[in-house]
Amino acid sequence: MRLPFSLLFLLSSHYVRALRHSFETHDYYVLEHDPHIGPSLSQVASRLSVQVVERVGELDNLWVVRIPKQPPSTFLRERDGNGDRVFAALASLRNPVFARDPDRHVARSMADSVKHLARQELRQRVKRAPPPIHPGDDDDPSAHPLAQPVMDKLDIHDPLFVRQWHLINEEYPEHMMNVSRLWDMGITGTGVITALVDDGLDYESEDLADNFWAPGSHDYNDHEDLPTPKLPDDHHGTRCAGQIGAVKNNVCGVGIAYNSKVAGVRILSGTISDVDEAAALNFQYHNTSIYSCSWGPPDDGRSMEAPSYLIERAILNGVQNGRDGRGSIFVFASGNGAAHGDQCNFDGYTNSIYSITIAAIDFKGLHPIYSESCAANLLVAYSSGSGNHIVTTDKGRSSCATTHGGTSAAAPNAAGVVALALSVRPDLTWRDIQHLAVRTAEIINEDDPDWDKTAVGRLFSYKYGYGRLNGYKFVTAAQEWQLVKPQAWVELPAVQVENGSSTLNGEMSGGLAIVPDGVTSTITITQDDLDQNNFEALEHVTVRVWITHDRRGDVEVEIISPNGIKSILAARRRDDLNRDGFPAWRFMSVKHWDEDLRGTWTIRVSDIGAEDRTGHFLGWQLSLFGSTIDASIAGEYQLSLFEKALPSVPSPNGPIVSDRPSTTTKAHPKPTDHLPGNHGEAEGEADKPAFDDSNPTDDATRPTASGTMIPTADEGWFSDMSSLVSNQKWVFGAAGVVLLFGVMAGIFLCRRARHHRRAAGHYSALPGDDVALGAMPRGGSGTPRTKELYDAFGEHDDDDDADENTGLRASSPGGAGPGLGFHEGFLDDEDPHTPRTAPTPAYRDEPDPGEAPRGSAIISPAGSGSGSGSRSGSGDGSWVHAS
Ligand SMILES: *[C@@H]1O[C@H](CO)[C@@H](O)[C@H](O)[C@H]1NC(C)=O
Ligand SMILES: *[C@@H]1O[C@H](CO)[C@@H](O)[C@H](O)[C@H]1NC(C)=O
Numbered sequence: 024m025r026l027p028f029s030l031l032f033l034l035s036s037h038y039v040r041a042l043r044h045s046f047e048t049h050d051y052y053v054l055e056h057d058p059h060i061g062p063s064l065s066q067v068a069s070r071l072s073v074q075v076v077e078r079v080g081e082l083d084n085l086w087v088v089r090i091p092k093q094p095p096s097t098f099l100r101e102r103d104g105n106g107d108r109v110f111a112a113l114a115s116l117r118n119p120v121f122a123r124d125p126d127r128h129v130a131r132s133m134a135d136s137v138k139h140l141a142r143q144e145l146r147q148r149v150k151r152a153p154p155p156i157h158p159g160d161d162d163d164p165s166a167h168p169l170a171q172p173v174m175d176k177l178d179i180h181d182p183l184f185v186r187q188w189h190l191i192n193e194e195y196p197e198h199m200m201n202v203s204r205l206w207d208m209g210i211t212g213t214g215v216i217t218a219l220v221d222d223g224l225d226y227e228s229e230d231l232a233d234n235f236w237a238p239g240s241h242d243y244n245d246h247e248d249l250p251t252p253k254l255p256d257d258h259h260g261t262r263c264a265g266q267i268g269a270v271k272n273n274v275c276g277v278g279i280a281y282n283s284k285v286a287g288v289r290i291l292s293g294t295i296s297d298v299d300e301a302a303a304l305n306f307q308y309h310n311t312s313i314y315s316c317s318w319g320p321p322d323d324g325r326s327m328e329a330p331s332y333l334i335e336r337a338i339l340n341g342v343q344n345g346r347d348g349r350g351s352i353f354v355f356a357s358g359n360g361a362a363h364g365d366q367c368n369f370d371g372y373t374n375s376i377y378s379i380t381i382a383a384i385d386f387k388g389l390h391p392i393y394s395e396s397c398a399a400n401l402l403v404a405y406s407s408g409s410g411n412h413i414v415t416t417d418k419g420r421s422s423c424a425t426t427h428g429g430t431s432a433a434a435p436n437a438a439g440v441v442a443l444a445l446s447v448r449p450d451l452t453w454r455d456i457q458h459l460a461v462r463t464a465e466i467i468n469e470d471d472p473d474w475d476k477t478a479v480g481r482l483f484s485y486k487y488g489y490g491r492l493n494g495y496k497f498v499t500a501a502q503e504w505q506l507v508k509p510q511a512w513v514e515l516p517a518v519q520v521e522n523g524s525s526t527l528n529g530e531m532s533g534g535l536a537i538v539p540d541g542v543t544s545t546i547t548i549t550q551d552d553l554d555q556n557n558f559e560a561l562e563h564v565t566v567r568v569w570i571t572h573d574r575r576g577d578v579e580v581e582i583i584s585p586n587g588i589k590s591i592l593a594a595r596r597r598d599d600l601n602r603d604g605f606p607a608w609r610f611m612s613v614k615h616w617d618e619d620l621r622g623t624w625t626i627r628v629s630d631i632g633a634e635d636r637t638g639h640f641l642g643w644q645l646s647l648f649g650s651t652i653d654a655s656i657a658g659e660y661q662l663s664l665f666e667k668a669l670p671s672v673p674s675p676n677g678p679i680v681s682d683r684p685s686t687t688t689k690a691h692p693k694p695t696d697h698l699p700g701n702h703g704e705a706e707g708e709a710d711k712p713a714f715d716d717s718n719p720t721d722d723a724t725r726p727t728a729s730g731t732m733i734p735t736a737d738e739g740w741f742s743d744m745s746s747l748v749s750n751q752k753w754v755f756g757a758a759g760v761v762l763l764f765g766v767m768a769g770i771f772l773c774r775r776a777r778h779h780r781r782a783a784g785h786y787s788a789l790p791g792d793d794v795a796l797g798a799m800p801r802g803g804s805g806t807p808r809t810k811e812l813y814d815a816f817g818e819h820d821d822d823d824d825a826d827e828n829t830g831l832r833a834s835s836p837g838g839a840g841p842g843l844g845f846h847e848g849f850l851d852d853e854d855p856h857t858p859r860t861a862p863t864p865a866y867r868d869e870p871d872p873g874e875a876p877r878g879s880a881i882i883s884p885a886g887s888g889s890g891s892g893s894r895s896g897s898g899d900g901s902w903v904h905a906s
């Protein structure tokens with residue numbers, strides 16, 4: 024039928040090859056093209072007058088396209104409200120001006136083959152001055168009774184090995200990564216490659232050169248092959264790399280996996296687009312096993328930010344196709360914002376089910392002041408605190424670092440242990456690694472009040488996750504480990520509370536007023552749900568919530584399992600004054616691992632009861648991930664573009680359009696940005712719960728862990744009746760839940776049936792296509808801030824331009840459009856206090872010298888479109904996955 028795409032790509036003259044995107048001369052977009060609808064990508068590109076530049080990283084059907092910059096078109100702005108030629112062209116394909124246009128059906132199917140369209144902007148990542156580096160003291164080797172025998176036996180001559188307490192801790196021998204016995208067994212990471220996604224890697228360091236793997240390295244900031252640290256503070260990646268792969272020689276110390284390879288993927292030293300970030304997270308992903316990521320949204324206790332659709336796609340692609348299908352291992356530092364009240368469940372990278380989230384414990388095994396807590400924390404590994412830092416390699420030929428620390432040093436220590444495990448068991452999948460983490464983690468500070476028993480008798484803590492990563496135990500368990508069965512999931516329909524609704528853009532209305540004691544809502548999972556979804560054993564739980572609030576930091580969210588196990592998903596954040604609430608924010612908990620998930624799950628949303636700061640609970644959606652019953656019929660999880668709407672949007676067979684310049688306001692500083700200056704010296708603690716759980720009703724509402732459900736007052740559904748039925752209200756609650764579930768199931772089946780009919784090719788006859796999404800209200804909230812940021816980035820220096828771009832958001836009437844696939848609300852959430860430093864050196868965006876547009880896809884000026892913008896959704900809706 025059609026040529027395989029790669030062939031087409033090579034043959035066609037419509038494609039320019041440009042690895043460097045020239046944002047000065049062109050506007051860039053990402054276009055998701057469904058090749059099964061009919062029109063080829065090059066036909067679509069022609070009609071939209073864009074050139075296809077390249078594929079997005081390793082992502083199928085996602086393409087970077089561009090169009091030469093032109094002065095904003097007044098004509099188009101009037102027609103389409105924003106003046107963006109590409110969106111106008113797409114809109115005109117969808118809604119031809121002349122109804123009898125013979126080309127109408129072709130145009131329509133071209134429009135339908137565009138699943139997602141988003142304009143690309145550059146992002147600025149903020150960095151901060153590093154702490155001063157002190158030269159290492161000269162230690163007397165004879166004063167190292169534990170290290171010396173290891174050095175003698177393994178022929179270690181690295182001068183700072185004796186100061187690497189995370190490897191051999193002379194003072195607190197029970198607190199170390201516990202890997203030297205593995206080295207003794209010959210387990211040193213041979214054959215495993217870890218990429219440090221960071222600010223560069225000094226491959227000329229004598230401590231790293233021999234273990235540096237150049238093919239897996241790339242500089243996405245300066246668009247070069249080698250990740251050369253160039254800025255004065257580009258030493259973070261080198262330090263993290265040393266923790267994993269510092270060579271056993273006579274320079275500094277050794278890495279945990281000192282015979283493994285390290286690669287550097289430089290993204291933190293300047294601006295980067297989502298396209299590049301997506302490519303970075305899949306770079307050389309067949310050969311690179313582990314991506315060690317010591318960065319994230321600002322740890323300021325105010326930010327709430329998740330990866331964009333494109334980056335989520337890359338992470339999912341990594342776990343599904345990386346390492347030849349075993350899955351890339353993404354290790355993320357939990358964040359350094361604990362002193363600011365920050366929690367890792369407000370960071371969409373650390374609360375992803377696909378990442379291994381590592382918090383820190385210190386030299387004495389205590390919880391350091393900076394290390395963030397949350398229900399998504401899986402493990403802790405050693406880092407700075409209680410008087411000591413992490414000693415490792417530094418930038419420079421033979422420089423060593425002695426002030427490294429924070430959770431960004433804990434994550435590479437864990438990555439090093441994973442490298443050891445993969446060197447003996449390369450067949451472990453990304454989920455096997457997480458299972459091993461849960462099962463081999465060790466309890467520390469057992470009197471810490473933060474520990475709580477899970478339904479299956481393990482202990483879990485928001486501070487420590489399942490506990491401390493013991494390298495020896497983890498790797499020896501890996502040697503014996505039986506692979507888990509493929510992943511299964513149950514995605515329950517979103518529960519709408521009191522007509523609470525939200526557009527895909529996060530514009531929320533309705534819902535139930537939140538009272539200080541909390542409002543609750545429940546949903547029940549039955550054996551049937553499990554059977555239908557081929558679901559055996561539970562691993563991760565995610566909870567998506569729609570909540571409005573005058574002050575987001577006042578809101579607390581928790582989920583209580585049928586067995587009475589409570590996960591605190593959001594505790595108060597005193598510095599979070601944001602007023603946008605939680606527009607479809609997704610929390611994650613690993614606390615319910617292996618729990619029997621059948622029965623009634625209860626969500627409780629409360630606030631501190633300040634009279635002038637109130638909010639509404641609009642709805643929630645529960646998803647459960649685990650293993651399959653029958654591995655032979657396992658499916659492959661797909662992201663939905665619709666999951667942010669409440670009620671869930673049906674899946675009409677049509678394109679998704681997002682013209683929201685969604686990436687402009689993101690900034691991912693290194694976690695060191697909020698790391699307290701005294702992170703190494705400050706004494707840790709082990710006697711405080713992570714979250715000050717002062718809500719008086721907690722004990723009352725908390726069912727006992729006896730295995731029987733003790734229903735809770737369901738104010739969410741029966742507030743009117745509650746005074747009447749008092750003690751019996753749970754009866755009504757249960758009946759209501761059953762009824763609701765039935766109704767939901769009915770709607771679900773109906774919609775599914777409809778979806779299937781459409782999938783069968785009848786979609787064009789259904790008038791509802793445009794209505795479902797187009798009918799949803801939309802507004803342009805946050806517009807001024809976007810403009811402000813545009814200006815801050817210096818991308819658009821005249822008013823016209825800025826207007827044009829902010830206009831993009833305000834003008835797209837189809838609710839389906841702006842922000843689809845992007846966490847729009849979360850990008851806006853950063854209040855003006857968020858450090859948003861001045862742009863660092865401008866994006867290097869000269870066109871590739873050798874590049875000349877070979878031919879052109881531009882056939883005609885677009886802009887004859889009606890631009891009414893009723894846009895419909897795509898066929899890959901959320902309902903599909905629920906089956
Ligand atoms: C290292 O692991 C082994 C096996 O679990 C254990 O016996 C030993 O105490 C551990 N040492 C440390 C320092 O954790
Ligand atoms: C990656 O590994 C494959 C074999 O699994 C090999 O053929 C290929 O050359 C490797 N790539 C690089 C860049 O070394």
Ligand SMILES: *[C@@H]1O[C@H](CO)[C@@H](O)[C@H](O)[C@H]1NC(C)=O
Binds near residue numbers: 521522
């Ligand atoms: C929800 O909407 C329905 C129909 O639109 C209406 O009848 C009902 O009263 C509403 N309920 C609430 C609590 O607003």
